Amino acid sequence: MADLSLAEQYTLRALTGRIVGEVLAGVYGVPSLGLVTNQTYICASLVGAVEAAFLAGRGGLGRVTSAITAKPEDAAAAVAGLAGADTVMLAYGGEADGEANYALTAAFLEAAAGAGLEADLFFHVRIWAPGFVEKAAASSRQVADYLMDRALGAFGFDLERGVFVFHAVEVEEGGKVFSEPVLETPLSLEHAELLRRSL
Numbered sequence: 001m002a003d004l005s006l007a008e009q010y011t012l013r014a015l016t017g018r019i020v021g022e023v024l025a026g027v028y029g030v031p032s033l034g035l036v037t038n039q040t041y042i043c044a045s046l047v048g049a050v051e052a053a054f055l056a057g058r059g060g061l062g063r064v065t066s067a068i069t070a071k072p073e074d075a076a077a078a079v080a081g082l083a084g085a086d087t088v089m090l091a092y093g094g095e096a097d098g099e100a101n102y103a104l105t106a107a108f109l110e111a112a113a114g115a116g117l118e119a120d121l122f123f124h125v126r127i128w129a130p131g132f133v134e135k136a137a138a139s140s141r142q143v144a145d146y147l148m149d150r151a152l153g154a155f156g157f158d159l160e161r162g163v164f165v166f167h168a169v170e171v172e173e174g175g176k177v178f179s180e181p182v183l184e185t186p187l188s189l190e191h192a193e194l195l196r197r198s199l
Contacts, residue, residue, distance in 0.1 A: 017049020025057025032063040034085030039070040042094035072107030093126030113146035120151040128154035137175030147171040
């Protein structure tokens with residue numbers, strides 16, 4: 001991330017948020033969307049972009065809800081605030097390091113499982129790519145069982161081919177996670193270059 005200015009970080013999240021919000025609203029047909037993130041400026045900009053694109057894609061008729069978990073202890077309140085959302089996107093990344101984002105991911109999934117949050121889950125690439133979902137499921141039988149009963153998705157990207165890739169995700173016994181690409185959408189040259197420089 002050091003190769004991008006803060007302004008470029010915001011542009012990258014606007015471009016990413018547009019694609020994710022449009023796909024969730026249009027292709028996935030999500031009626032209401034909840035987003036949970038950490039307390040960083042970059043993640044906040046992504047969440048705002050996803051919400052705006054989602055609402056535009058739903059013709060202003062969708063519903064969005066946001067929750068912030070600055071620390072793992074905030075997870076239960078976040079889960080309660082997202083009740084009623086059809087799909088919840090976990091959007092941890094930004095300025096926080098992997099260890100902090102994994103702790104937030106695991107705590108949220110534990111709280112969601114404990115509360116029986118009735119929502120499908122969708123994972124940001126910074127959660128999906130490092131294997132945080134599989135690690136949390138393998139570490140907790142309650143989380144694994146909960147995820148087995150949910151429709152799950154994630155997104156990543158393939159810079160060689162210039163596409164965003166959306167995946168269907170399944171969790172099986174023992175917390176083993178499998179994914180299958182289900183949709184690709186093209187990246188603009190600007191988006192691809194910013195992603196390349198952010199890695």
